[in-house]
Amino acid sequence: MTDTAIEAAGLGRRFRRRRGPALDGCAFRLPAGSVCALTGPNGAGKSTLLALAAGLLRPTEGTITVLGTTPAAARERLAHVAQNKPLHPQLTVAGTLRLGRDLNPRRWDARAAERIVAEGDLDPDTKIRALSGGQRTRVALALALGKRPELLLLDEPMADLDPLARHQLTATLMADAADRGTTVVMSSHVVAELEGSCDHLLLLGSGRVRLAGPLDDLLAAHTLVTGRAGDALDPHTVVESRTTGRQLTAMVRPAGPLGDVLQGDRPSLEEVVLAHLRSPDAPPLLLDAREAAV
């Protein structure tokens, strides 16, 4: 058993029909057992990264190691729920669960899958095509958890769910993951949705890793400073700075004490992410869990 769930080195993927690469030179390490938020603007490469980790695509450059081996070799031990929740429309809910059993003969937990479906009050005899988007999400998650994965890759899992179902399914997912030490990677562009449940963050922008590392360490590395227009921000790394009238607001990575002139505040996750999204040229910050723990 390895302590790394996903490790990427120089990872890149190009698509013939797109001009630029979808992913370019990505390097990060995700420790096993973490719950990682994968975020970034539309088209940042989130789905591509998850598809590479799931062994659905082959990288055009670099490598990705999943659960200590190649994604293809880890196929039985990982689950992936795609953004559009592809299920066979002609099957019933029960038929879909039976499909999960037949396609995962060595590690299917019918009870876990049935419980998630039952929590949503779904009739097992309903055809998938008759379900709402949120109900389909529930069935897709039931299949993913029924497989008892060591790594769960979820692409925009909660987008179709109403707030109550979202809350309930997130709780089920997190309880299950905590019980079994499952590593979860969950993509979303709604940052607030991720803050409560995740302990790691991976921010992608234009196919590159912008931020990576334990959530707390990333937050601790940033300070939201306010001062007067014209105040020098040296020697800190400036992510974003704005001047409104005579006031200066900036997101910085402090290189030392702030001094007397500037006032520092601990930013929220959303503020850190938004500052990076607004300034695509800000330098990336990659914190490895191993180094950060020292």
Add this chain to the structure above:
Amino acid sequence: MTTTTTRARAAVRPVSPPRGLLLALLRLHRTALWFWLGLVAVAAAALLWALGPGADAAWAEYRGMGCDGGAPDLGCDLPGPAFFRYETTVTVVIGILFLLPTLTAAWAGGSLIGRELESGTAQFAWTQSVTPARWLAAKLAVPALLLVPGTLAITLLHRTLWTSDHHLMRVLAWRAWYDDGVFEANGVLATAHALAALALGVLSGVLLRRALPALGVAVAAMASLTSVLDDLRPHLWPTPPGTPSLMHKHPASHFWPLQLVETGIVMAVAALATATAFLVLRRRTGAAV
């Protein structure tokens, strides 16, 4: 407690891995399965009827018209209603065999592969415990294992009909052994065409990854293959010296050499298409086996 029940459940393996995948595929494509079984049943029933009551009635009618006396009679060239029924039935079966490659290619490209790659249900299967290569192998094997016995059963019945009722088939229905439909329905060629259609459909689906374009390209590819083979057929075995390479210049003894050479070509096309489909899928997903 939960853990022990989970283990107990896991210990009772309901299905072995390959069997699970095969059963799953049969359930997923059960409409096509029932359609195919229905088509085989209709064709077989039609041929069995033609072999038995259909032929008897046609003969009775023929004799009733006084046509089997040997004396030439122009009225014997105009068949009656019983023969018309017999003839229509056989034509329908030959029509089914003629349409089979087109239907197979369209279904394989559109429904079997293209739609699954377009909607993402193929990728869904690959993130279960099924590798893309095994998925593709099953997608080829299950239809092939159903196409081969079904098509062979129809051709065997047709061949029996052809040899037992040769007078009805050849003299009255104006059919010759080298007619495209008869030639394919009497040997292994109809089966080979169906398999090539399956392989071309699968390749087109894997390449295009969308249902409608894959369906269109698969049908077009199969139509081109059939048309090329129809032109090529008389040249596949040498005609007697001094005669042009035309089907009707071949003696009837050339039936099997011509059949086998063409079957070999068609199966080579099928094998090539299959290998290409596996290569394309492997290049895209990077999965070894």
